[in-house]
Amino acid sequence: xxxxxxxxxxxxxxxxxxxxxxxxxxxxxxxxxxxxxxxxxxxxxxxxxxxxxxxxxxxxxxxxxxxxxxxxxxxxxxxxxxxxxxxxxxxxxxxxxxxxxxxxxxxxxxxxxxxxxxxxxxxxxxxxxxxxxxxxxxxxxxxxxxxxxxxxxxxxxxxxxxxxxxxxxxxxxxxxxxxxxxxxxxxxxxxxxxxxxxxx
Amino acid sequence: xxxxxxxxxxxxxxxxxxxxxxxxxxxxxxxxxxxxxxxxxxxxxxxxxxxxxxxxxxxxxxxxxxxxxxxxxxxxxxxxxxxxxxxxxxxxxxxxxxxxxxxxxxxxxxxxxxxxxxxxxxxxxxxxxxxxxxxxxxxxxxxxxxxxx
Numbered sequence: 001x002x003x004x005x006x007x008x009x010x011x012x013x014x015x016x017x018x019x020x021x022x023x024x025x026x027x028x029x030x031x032x033x034x035x036x037x038x039x040x041x042x043x044x045x046x047x048x049x050x051x052x053x054x055x056x057x058x059x060x061x062x063x064x065x066x067x068x069x070x071x072x073x074x075x076x077x078x079x080x081x082x083x084x085x086x087x088x089x090x091x092x093x094x095x096x097x098x099x100x101x102x103x104x105x106x107x108x109x110x111x112x113x114x115x116x117x118x119x120x121x122x123x124x125x126x127x128x129x130x131x132x133x134x135x136x137x138x139x140x141x142x143x144x145x146x147x148x149x150x151x152x153x154x155x156x157x158x159x160x161x162x163x164x165x166x167x168x169x170x171x172x173x174x175x176x177x178x179x180x181x182x183x184x185x186x187x188x189x190x191x192x193x194x195x196x197x198x199x200x
Numbered sequence: 201x202x203x204x205x206x207x208x209x210x211x212x213x214x215x216x217x218x219x220x221x222x223x224x225x226x227x228x229x230x231x232x233x234x235x236x237x238x239x240x241x242x243x244x245x246x247x248x249x250x251x252x253x254x255x256x257x258x259x260x261x262x263x264x265x266x267x268x269x270x271x272x273x274x275x276x277x278x279x280x281x282x283x284x285x286x287x288x289x290x291x292x293x294x295x296x297x298x299x300x301x302x303x304x305x306x307x308x309x310x311x312x313x314x315x316x317x318x319x320x321x322x323x324x325x326x327x328x329x330x331x332x333x334x335x336x337x338x339x340x341x342x343x344x345x346x347x348x349x
Contacts, residue, residue, distance in 0.1 A: 019236055026232035027221075034224040044225060049348070051228040052305050053329050055235035056346045062239065085348055088253060121217035128214060143215030172207045175214065185203055 005183065006126070011068035025071075026055065032072060032118035033079045036111070040083040046090075050082040072115045080111065119184070126180035135171040142168060235305075243333060243343035246274035272332075272344045279332065279342075283349060288325045290332075292318035298336035302326040305346065325349070 007028075013021035033054055037047040057078055065071060128136060137157060141148040154161045175181060205213070250271035270281040281290045292298070295318030303309045304327045314320040314334065322332075328349035334342045 014236075014239075017240065019233075022236045022239075023233050026229055030224045030229045030232060031220045034228060035220070044227075047225070048227050048231060049328065052231045052235070053346055053348045055232040056238060056305060056329060059235050059238045060245065060345060082348065085253065089349065118220075120213070121220050124214050124217035125221060128218065139211065139214065140218075143211050143218065145215060145219070168211075169207060172210050176203065176210065 006180070007071060008068045011062065011065060011071060015062040015065075025058075028122045029072070029075055029118070031121060032075060032115065035114055035118065036076060036079040037083055039110075040087055042083060042086060046086050050079065050086055053082045054079050072119055076111050076115050123180045123184035124175075127175050127178035130178040130180060131171065131174060135174060138164075138167060139171050139175070231305075237307075241343060243341040244274045244276065246272040246277075246279060246342050246344045248345055248347070249273045249278070268349070270347065272347075274342045276340065277334075277342060279334065279344065281332075281347075283325055283347075286325065287321055287323040290320050290322075292320075292334055294318070296336050296338070296340070298334055298340065301333040301335075303331050303333065305329045 007025075010021045010025050010028075014025055030051075033051055034047070037050055042050065054075065058075070061074065065074070128139070131139070134157070138153065138159075141153050141156065148156075150161045150164050153159070153164055159167065248270060250269070252267075252269040266284060268283045270283065272279045272281070277296075278293050279290055280293060281288060283289075288302075290300070292314055295316065296314075297316045297318075298314045299311055300314050300320045300322070301309055301311045302322045306327060308327065310322065310326070312320050312322055314336075329346040331346050332344045334340070
């Protein structure tokens with residue numbers, strides 16, 4: 001997100017001395033790092049290694065990022081490079097030769113799309129966090145996979161079945177107009193609408 | 201873009217976003233938060249400028265594959281490293297004496313002496329990832345980037 005002021009603010013604060021801002025950056029971008037690692041079919045242990053290297057490199061970069069908004073791209077590239085390093089080290093130690101096949105290089109377009117999905121997901125989570133607790137509860141029951149039935153929702157939240165539909169619409173409208181999603185919507189994207197898939 | 205989504209699409213996207221966060225192992229997040237301890241260390245940084253592992257021409261020489269050669273360069277000096285499973289050998293160029301500290305990402309630290317021709321040995325090889333900090337009597341203080349084995 002080229003103009004995401006919240007990311008720029010977090011990077012600036014973390015570059016100073018602000019553990020909380022740093023923690024927020026980690027929370028925001030861990031799913032992106034994780035999603036890229038899973039493309040390389042690494043073990044959980046290897047993913048932790050890659051993650052540690054990526055985060056440590058990010059600490060070093062904090063004061064140097066000229067364009068904090070370029071952070072997601074930097075993270076994706078760095079994670080990919082660290083994954084390749086782990087994969088190549090494993091191959092060498094297994095004497096599998098040094099040929100590097102194409103499967104090692106997830107195609108760039110896929111990585112770009114992953115960055116966009118990760119940014120969209122971060123915006124959705126931030127927007128969700130802005131909602132009042134009762135709206136969060138209702139939406140959480142509705143997006144559960146498989147979703148809860150209206151009678152279950154009615155019994156759990158103590159609201160009449162007939163008002164669930166209208167409340168759902170109001171909560172989603174609130175989400176749509178949350179400051180996180182409004183900021184996100186101002187940037188033009190060319191990714192397609194979701195089909196309920198599990199992205200980054 | 202989000203404005204044009206239907207309620208169903210928005211709800212599905214929200215569910216996917218929340219699940220994507222839940223899928224991330226806690227350890228990955230915790231190790232990230234802990235990494236901030238390395239923020240603001242006052243030393244000149246040496247960056248990786250050569251790595252035999254990512255050098256495909258070197259990889260062809262399979263007999264040397266068990267030893268990894270690395271070069272790290274800062275504005276004032278460079279470090280040549282040879283890393284095997286057992287130990288790490290290195291030289292500071294231009295040569296000078298001092299102390300070398302190996303710090304692991306997990307927080308362990310070992311110190312070793314750098315002799316007057318700039319050579320040092322770290323035995324056993326530090327756990328990955330690690331970084332090296334070289335300090336000389338003349339005030340030189342150089343810290344390498346993180347090295348992953």
